[in-house]
Amino acid sequence: MDARNAIDLQIMWNRLIAVVGEQAQVLIRTAFSPIVRECEDISAGIFDLRGRMIAQAVTGTPGHVNSMAESVGHFLRHFPIETMKEGDAYITNDPWMGTGHLNDFVITTPAFLRGRLVGLFSCTSHLMDIGGLGNGPEATDVLMEGLSIPMLKLIDQGRVNETLMAMIRANTRLPVDTEGDTYSLAACNDVGVRALRAMMDEFGIDTLEPLADFIITRSRAAVLEKIAALPRGCWSYEMTVDGYDAPLPLRARLRVDEAGVTVDYAGTAPAVSRGINVPLAYTRAYTVFGLACAIAPDVPNNAGSLSAYHVTAPAGCVLNAQRPAPVSSRHIVGQMLPDMVFGCLRTPLPDRVPAEGTSCLWNIAVRGEWVPPGAAAPLAFALAITTNGGTGARPGLDGLSATAFPSGVHGTPVEIAEIQCPLIFWRKEFRPGSGGDGETRGGLGQVMEIGTLDARPFDLLAAFDRIDHPPRGAQGGADGAPGCLRTASGRRLAGKGLHVVAADERVVVMTPGGGGLGDPAARTAARRQADRTGGYV
Known part of the structure; x- marks a missing residue:
């Protein structure tokens, strides 16, 4: 040519x-x-x-x-x-x-x-x-x-x-x-x-x-060139997520060789009876995204760049659920997979990968009936209010607060949510101290207090994780704060399942913070002062 x-x-x-x-x-x-x-x-x-x-x-x-x-x-x-x-x-x-x-x-x-x-x-x-x-x-x-x-x-x-x-x-x-x-x-x-x-x-x-x-x-050639510069070998990582009825172990083994990079999820928990299972295509999607972020972030995403990455998972495990398994909330587990990839790569590429973050979206899925201004009769509403926790601390940089990674979606503006349904946000703010301490600090989660101005109850379809198993710090960094779901009166709610919220109740959603990276003692005095000044701690 x-x-x-x-x-x-x-x-x-x-x-x-x-x-x-x-x-x-x-x-x-x-x-x-x-x-x-x-x-x-x-x-x-x-x-x-x-x-x-x-x-x-x-x-x-x-x-x-x-x-x-x-x-x-x-x-x-x-x-x-x-x-x-x-x-x-x-x-x-x-x-x-x-x-x-x-x-x-x-x-x-x-x-x-x-x-x-x-x-x-x-x-x-x-x-x-x-x-x-x-x-x-x-x-x-x-x-x-x-x-x-x-x-x-x-x-x-x-x-x-x-x-x-x-x-x-x-x-x-x-x-x-x-x-x-x-x-x-x-x-x-x-x-x-x-x-x-x-x-x-x-x-x-x-x-x-x-x-x-x-x-x-x-x-493809550009990605293979990046892979050729990596150390050859195999590395493993494990993570436990909250699951539905019981914790779920996720296990990955990553291999780098002349053919590319292979990630195998053998040993991961079997599929469960509720809709947090993941079809293999979605497992591949987030796994290869994590690989691309760490190995070749500057190469455009297409069939050529994707072809250097290979992903396998045993049929019937939670990351390769078979029909007719329920999969509606597949993002809960599937969006954890870049963290699994980063965990595997932390040994060969310690200067490229962050600590664990919230990872999975904390979408506030609500539905019910209301009477909008000017309406003659109640109308149905159904809304997924997109919210996020903190991302993991990065080498040399703090994690991002209330930011969707790896999904990349924007948070739903409060004003948009409030005109689409009868809910009102009484509070939406950063959650001070939620980011894990470290040489670099994890990003902050957020706190939201939500009620309704309509004299009707509403349904909250909870699908949250990182409550019992918060994002972990790495290389001596502290864990991020766990998520929490409760009422304003203090009653704790399960992180997954259908909750009917009474018209006079408010729900408090506290999203997790990201894990810290590196020894907290190595954090500079200037960064400590910035944390205090900015209200991060």
Whole structure:
């Protein structure tokens, strides 16, 4: 390949990232659900005709992006390339072929240029309610968790499958929002198709194949070069999480060799009877994200860079749950996996990995009925208020406070939550002293006190962790503060399960702090003073 051709391909690669960025922004701006509009709980990307992800939008969660990378291959098995027509779109929310639970819809759309199929756009977003028991861990199988959509054609050459849309509307407590979010997903793919056509016309190309091969080959080579500089060997790590009825041990063994990096979760606890189990695609998604953060953070995420990482877990364990296991709250365990990866890498790469953090989102999932201003009758509401704890301390840097890592989603603004439902936040503030002490300190959690102005009770679908087993410090650092869920009167509530909150009660949510890193005695006097001045301790 001559230098000019390589430069042209690099420019087109950058433009392709801009195309999927536009695709993602359309999804965010047109979505009905606040968790998409405000928190960007999405993924968007473009794939070649072999189902390889060649570019992803810079926004989006690793759980969505990296499991969506696998889902397009499942779409191609059900809808072969030769059967696709211009104007088609396909949909599923199958947890084992999508992104891990039923609340995520995945839509894939073929892109045509002058009558010829040139690529595929895919996207995912979280929908607030798809029926069943709701977005909590209470179900004992996936059939109880809500509407299940197998691989189906949503749009056939421009004509919407009205029967399917009627089924979707009939199986949700929020029919307007759910229908709107479905169309939002389809619309963002259509915008991606138009932007791709414009790009290909501008550069005078009629196929993406040379560009796809360039992206994937260069990305894989860049990751393998990073891996070649690592020490060879095997390292292990263990973590205990709260689980549902009993603590769950997670075990990982990481191997670095000439073929890449392999993470095996043999020895991890079996799947449980409640919905905190994790499909393997979601396990892979967060594991490879952790590997990428530590090993090759500057290499773009695509099929090439992902191909250097390999993830296995025994069938039937909590990280490779088999159908029909309940999986609604799969993020509780799945988002711990970057910490597992970092724990394995702490010996060979001590200057690159942080201490344990809160890791799993502390989403405050609520539902009930209320009478909004101007409404003549009570309306249903269902909302996931995204909140976060502290991240682990980093080499040379303190952890981040009330920050979502590894998911990357934004916290739901209080103002948005309060106009979507009758809840009111009486308090939302940092939790002083919650970050683990160390040479670098863990990030702070937060404290929220939540009640209702409506004379009605509401349901809290609790799905919280790090209460009995807080984030651990490393290299002599102290543990972060454990999470806590209680009423304002002091009654402790279980971290997982359905709680009915009376109209005159308030719930207090205290998210965990991140673990500290290094000997606390080595923390500088200037940092100690900054902690006191800033109210961190």
